[in-house]
Amino acid sequence: MRIEITSDPVEFRARVAGFLERDPLRHTVMYTVVENEITGLTVTEELSYFASVHEGDEVVGVAMRTAGRGVWLGEMPERAIPELVERFAQLLPEIRDVDGSESAALAFAQGWAARHGTTPRLVLSERLYRLGELRTPPAPGAPRRATEADLELCARWVAAMARELENFPLALTESALRARIRAGRWWLWEDEGRPVSLTAHQIPLRGWARIGPVYTPPETRGRGYASALVAHVSQVIRDDLGADVCLYTDLGNPTSNKIYQAIGFEPVFDQILYAFE
Structure with missing residues (x-):
């Protein structure tokens, strides 16, 4: 070997x-x-x-x-x-x-x-899900692709997500975020003309496109925005990109695991993250 x-x-x-x-x-x-x-x-x-x-x-x-x-x-x-x-x-x-x-x-x-x-310390347990039969939930408002005019908002929300999560895996420079927005892979849900949730997806590779990050600010949570936006982006991936859909969740967050399963995601594989202290 x-x-x-x-x-x-x-x-x-x-x-x-x-x-x-x-x-x-x-x-x-x-x-x-x-x-x-x-x-x-x-x-x-x-x-x-x-x-x-x-x-x-x-x-x-x-x-x-x-x-x-x-x-x-x-x-x-x-x-x-x-x-x-x-x-x-x-x-x-x-x-x-x-x-x-x-x-x-x-x-x-x-x-x-x-x-x-x-000393190893267990800090994160993740689950990889794949999308089965998609079930699209209702939510007030509608989705739209993010544009460069949304760059500051997306960057601010990514930074807020990083502050909330100890091991947030996404660290993007301004140029990297701009490139992803230009590629049409970042989405916003708007309600009454105001962005209330964010979802992105990765480039489709070998038949799979992975969704993430997904973020809703605390003040607009609990209204179904993230579920509706993830479902919409999943449908776009299937219909327009011809790929299957997957995503990761934090097993320590029962809410996210529940809502993703409710719209059709099925568990595949668990991963563990250990920090060295």
Whole structure:
């Protein structure tokens, strides 16, 4: 078994394409990150690192560490994790967390703790959902695509969401947010001419488009805006983009899990995030 690590997303995509295509839904986050770096939609001064685990000529696992984030584990044999810990520790001793399946993330966190004298702390449990039969709920108002005139509002709401959530995974520069708005992938729900909720989706890749972020300010919550907007964007993804729809939820937020299941999302896979303290 050997581990190969590169900061070149094109090289990584070519190396692991066949492996990822066996379960594109499981690796929706990795697909998005790699594609955004290749196309220039994500540009940072800090390098990302993409790891592939090989047995002979076969890829058997993947992982990555992107700018400003911890380690994200895709499908990964646990026997490879001790060496993966060592390789990432040599490259990036400042890594602060790991996200993956419960067993793989725990194994990585324990290995990191043993090497660095840290204590793993469970900070987030997530669930990946896929959309089954879509059920569109009623809500006052209507959806519209965000425009560049909404840039300041979208940035302010993303910052507010980051303050509410300890491990909010989205950190966008103004230029990155503008590019996503121009691409038509950010949406607002308006009621009486006033924006009241925000939803975005990622680029469709290998038949899947992932929804997120989803944010409603505290003062307009509880009125069905987010449910209606997610349902609308899901329909657009299916009808206009010809893709299936998925999203992640925080299992610590029973409200979001309930409303997404109510509009047709079905659970697929759970992930755990451990911080190193």
